[in-house]
Amino acid sequence: MNAELCRKALEKVGNPNILVNIVSRRVRQLNSGAGALSRPLIPNATNLGAADIALREIVEGKQQVA
DSSP states (O other): OOHHHHHHHHHHHOOHHHHHHHHHHHHHHHHHOOSGGGSOSSSOOTTSOHHHHHHHHHHTTOSOOO
């Protein structure tokens, strides 16, 4: 996981416990491979892991946050 993305996402969410829950839920969705929820909401996500994709989605405002 990218530390800079974690820091920026935490600024957006405010609570580290909620951030962990949001990221873990999104990682499960991305790894499920079923339907539209399993596709990244950001462009150029080919070289990123699922957790980094989830964090970038939060930072870029592509996911609803708490």
